[in-house]
Amino acid sequence: MKKTLIALAVLAVSGAAFAQSSVTLYGVADIAVGELKQADKFGALANSGMNNGTSRIGFRGTEDLGGGLKASFNFEQGVSLADGGTDRTAAGVNLPIYQRAAFMSISGDFGEVAAGRRLTPAFFAKAAYELTGTANYSALGKQFGYSSAGVGAGARRDGLVTYTTPNFGGVTATVGTVFEGNNASKPMEFNVIYRGGPMVVAFQMDSASNTAPGAKRGSSIGGSYNFGVAKVAASYQDPAGPKKGFTLGASAPVGPVTLTADIARATNDAGKNTDLLLEVKYALSKRTFAYGAYQKDGQVGGVKAINGYALGLRHNF
DSSP, rough: OOHHHHHHHHHHHHHHHHHTTTEEEEEEEEEEEEEEETTTTEEEEEEEESSSSOOOOEEEEEEEEEEEEEEEEEEEEOOTTSSSSOOTTTTBBBTTTSEEEEEEEETTTTTTEEEEEEEEHHHHHHHHTOOTOOTOHHHHHEEEEEEEESTOOOEEEEEEEEEEEETTTTTTEEEEEEEEOOOOOEEEEEEEEETTTEEEEEEEEEEEESOGGGGGEEEEEEEEEOOSEEEEEEEEOOSSSOEEEEEEEEEEEETTTTEEEEEEOOOOOOOEEEEEEEEEESEEEEEEEEEEEEOOOOOOOTTOOOOEEEEEEEEEE
16 A cells, blocks of 8 residues: 555656656648749749748757746757758758757746857847748848848857846847857847837847958847738848848738738848738638748849749648
8 A cells, every 4th residue: 555655656746747848849841833033943842932931840848947947948950841851052052950940048037048059139130020920032031131240140040149038018138149169250149129019119239240340230120010900010121231221011911811012122322122022821720821922032233133933831830
């Protein structure tokens, strides 16, 4: 009898311990047919500039450490639905397995500290108001990018260390840096995001040393407002380098269909041009939608525009 009681007690304690930890498998499957005019070929598109998203599979986990503290991790890799391989560059070079995310964090009442390869503070600021959910064909992303200063600027950085504050009445702030041992240009990024009801406003700044004077600092400010019948968004973009400009767009739900029109205009004298995006989404369920997209790239200077169109299907799991 005593042995039975002891065994039940051990199982109860073990069950409580297991309940404090969780690991989630998640991902995206996205495939389309269409054409990127730069390639002048029609075909199946996977992880291209005309897919809504990059197919991926990831693992994230959290452990409750007690006292309000939590330890978390995230590993995420791209998957090409064209051949089942890992994601690759436009030149066909395979990327590292967990190129999309590989980091750990600890969080609590003080906020969150994270370190590893992950999305940048600048990305999260722009994603807060971008109308397509930062689709691969986003006009904002195509025209201005997400992070701009320093070596390896992009939506993600290696060796990124960030601190995010707690939520203060809808306001959060994140500061991040990559130390010189990981990136000689020592990039730093900062954002402030406000979310209150139908309104979102976000500001970001990124800077780097050991780079050309004109490429040391970038910034942007933008926001969106959901009127119910439509959401409108606008921003001013001043990335590192000579380019600067603005974005303006609107998105309207019509039953299960969502219509989006977005432009990103570069206003600098050396390269004035406008990127245009038209998108239609049809919700098949809460996790699956069909989409159609048309992109007109306003590149100048003799570069062939990367115009394109696609019809695709995306499933989130």
